[in-house]
Amino acid sequence: MSAGAVGLDSGDITVRDLLSSLTALNVLSMVMTDSSDDDAILDLAVSALPSLSRHCRAEAVWLDGAWQSVDCLRGRVGPRAGLEADVANVGPAGGPVRRREPGWAWAFPLSSHGGASGYLVVGAPEQPPEHERSLISALAHQTGVALANARLLTRERTIGARFADEQATLRRVATLVARAAPPEEVFAAVAAEAGRLLDADFAVMSRYEQHGTATVVGSWGASGGHQPLPPGTRLEHGDSSLHALVFARDRPVRIEDYGDTEGLGANIARQWGVRAVVGVPIHIESRLWGVIGVASRWGETLPLGTDTWLAGFTELVAAAIANAEAQAALAASRARIIAAADTARHRIERDIHDGAQQRLVSVVLELRAAKGAVPPDAPELAAELERLAEGLGAALDELREVAHGIHPAALAEGGLAPALMGLARRSAVPVRLDVRIDKRLPEQIELAAYYVVGEALTNAAKHADASSVDVTVVAGGGIVRVRVRDDGRGGADVSRGSGLVGLKDRVETLGGRISLASPPGAGTTVEIALPLTG
Numbered sequence: 170m171s172a173g174a175v176g177l178d179s180g181d182i183t184v185r186d187l188l189s190s191l192t193a194l195n196v197l198s199m200v201m202t203d204s205s206d207d208d209a210i211l212d213l214a215v216s217a218l219p220s221l222s223r224h225c226r227a228e229a230v231w232l233d234g235a236w237q238s239v240d241c242l243r244g245r246v247g248p249r250a251g252l253e254a255d256v257a258n259v260g261p262a263g264g265p266v267r268r269r270e271p272g273w274a275w276a277f278p279l280s281s282h283g284g285a286s287g288y289l290v291v292g293a294p295e296q297p298p299e300h301e302r303s304l305i306s307a308l309a310h311q312t313g314v315a316l317a318n319a320r321l322l323t324r325e326r327t328i329g330a331r332f333a334d335e336q337a338t339l340r341r342v343a344t345l346v347a348r349a350a351p352p353e354e355v356f357a358a359v360a361a362e363a364g365r366l367l368d369a370d371f372a373v374m375s376r377y378e379q380h381g382t383a384t385v386v387g388s389w390g391a392s393g394g395h396q397p398l399p400p401g402t403r404l405e406h407g408d409s410s411l412h413a414l415v416f417a418r419d420r421p422v423r424i425e426d427y428g429d430t431e432g433l434g435a436n437i438a439r440q441w442g443v444r445a446v447v448g449v450p451i452h453i454e455s456r457l458w459g460v461i462g463v464a465s466r467w468g469e470t471l472p473l474g475t476d477t478w479l480a481g482f483t484e485l486v487a488a489a490i491a492n493a494e495a496q497a498a499l500a501a502s503r504a505r506i507i508a509a510a511d512t513a514r515h516r517i518e519r520d521i522h523d524g525a526q527q528r529l530v531s532v533v534l535e536l537r538a539a540k541g542a543v544p545p546d547a548p549e550l551a552a553e554l555e556r557l558a559e560g561l562g563a564a565l566d567e568l569r570e571v572a573h574g575i576h577p578a579a580l581a582e583g584g585l586a587p588a589l590m591g592l593a594r595r596s597a598v599p600v601r602l603d604v605r606i607d608k609r610l611p612e613q614i615e616l617a618a619y620y621v622v623g624e625a626l627t628n629a630a631k632h633a634d635a636s637s638v639d640v641t642v643v644a645g646g647g648i649v650r651v652r653v654r655d656d657g658r659g660g661a662d663v664s665r666g667s668g669l670v671g672l673k674d675r676v677e678t679l680g681g682r683i684s685l686a687s688p689p690g691a692g693t694t695v696e697i698a699l700p701l702t703g
């Protein structure tokens with residue numbers, strides 16, 4: 170070694186050459202480990218080869234069961250069609266493969282641990298010396314390690330990002346439910362979040378009816394919101410599409426090819442260029458409730474594991490869906506109860522008005538007529554009849570009051586302001602009335618405002634021992650506000666009676682809010698705010 174040269178196999182190699190090759194390999198492995206995608210790593214490997222071997226060149230790269238195209242500074246390494254069988258026969262240690270031109274070609278294994286598996290196919294006019302083959306083998310091994318690392322990192326990053334995203338998603342959905350957003354809004358949000366998180370092109374959520382027909386309840390489209398199945402779309406059982414398959418199997422379903430299947434789903438899929446769809450059942454309280462599906466378009470398939478992820482997501486949002494539904498059902502039943510009560514009150518008022526009231530009026534008239542017919546020599550009888558007629562008239566007035574309290578017919582005729590004046594006039598406690606409304610409001614709003622003032626005035630007389638009551642009604646900014654304040658003893662308690670709690674139901678059914686302030690000894694204020702929209 171005195172001359173600094175060693176004879177090795179067929180080629181001459183200096184220690185300096187070897188050291189520089191090893192240094193190059195070392196540097197390369199560091200650079201590779203920093204790379205984050207397959208292309209960059211393969212590019213580095215192919216580019217580095219000539220600095221490890223004088224004559225060897227990369228001929229092809231086989232990775233994950235396919236030829237890769239590697240474009241690098243030193244030119245392009247393309248697929249080697251026809252070599253697939255050779256590559257399949259090469260074992261994990263690598264081995265010889267055929268070469269286009271005469272010479273030597275070898276498939277060096279890329280390390281298969283951790284996910285990347287394949288070969289770097291290298292060729293040379295003749296077999297290179299052994300130390301060069303070892304260097305190339307090390308390069309291939311290092312390339313595989315770098316590929317596996319990069320993939321692991323990517324996966325971790327997406328899982329991390331998805332996890333963070335998922336948390337944010339659930340918070341958004343939960344917020345919607347917490348503020349009692351209408352179910353349509355919750356369903357639309359769930360579809361949008363699923364589609365967005367899975368990087369899909371469409372997402373559709375449908376609810377099953379009997380026998381597997383379904384109605385779309387929420388949908389989302391990636392590009393400007395366009396999507397083929399808007400909420401309300403009916404999906405029939407005959408459509409051999411996603412919702413029918415999920416219903417029949419009650420487990421996740423993937424469709425990669427609609428072929429020439431018939432039906433709405435399949436037709437829409439073809440028309441919109443859908444490439445793949447994945448749908449999973451939504452279970453609520455272990456009952457099959459509906460299906461949520463995501464779709465990709467134009468040649469992009471959905472990643473494996475989409476169904477697992479979607480199923481997990483669906484489980485998480487099932488509680489939100491159930492909540493939204495329960496809230497909607499509760500609101501609907503509250504509204505039904507109030508509507509039924511209103512109808513009953515109306516009917517009672519009509520019955521009193523058309524029945525008892527009319528009869529009493531005619532009895533009063535008959536009494537007066539009878540009094541007129543009393544002979545002049547029986548003044549006591551006339552006076553008696555007059556007293557009866559007056560008593561009956563007073564009873565009639567009282568009955569009118571009662572009927573009025575049951576259902577304020579005056580409200581429908583004259584509107585809120587005159588009806589409230591009537592209430593104030595009849596109130597046992599003096600009322601200062603300030604109504605700033607110059608037009609008719611929706612019937613339910615007028616009715617609610619009227620009942621609130623009526624109940625509060627009755628309470629002021631019955632419980633408060635008040636000396637005066639202030640009533641204000643204003644409308645503005647799409648909201649009607651009613652405030653009734655008495656100067657009585659305070660201490661009102663919703664849980665002790667039936668009046669205030671009934672008002673709460675009525676007001677909240679209309680999307681409004683009611684508040685009660687009643688500190689002992691400091692009067693009582695009942696205040697409501699009712700939205701004018703909806």
Ligand SMILES: Nc1ncnc2c1ncn2[C@@H]1O[C@H](COP(=O)(O)OP(=O)(O)O)[C@@H](O)[C@H]1O
Pocket residue numbers: 624628629632633655657658659660661662663664665666667668669670693
């Ligand atoms: N303006 C008020 N001042 C004092 N106490 C009140 C007033 N309004 C209501 N209360 C008290 O709160 C309870 C609940 O009121 P409410 O729901 O209207 O029931 P009720 O059918 O007894 O009127 C009443 O029973 C009464 O004790």
Ligand SMILES: [Mg+2]
Pocket residue numbers: 624627628666667668669
């Ligand atoms: Mg009351």
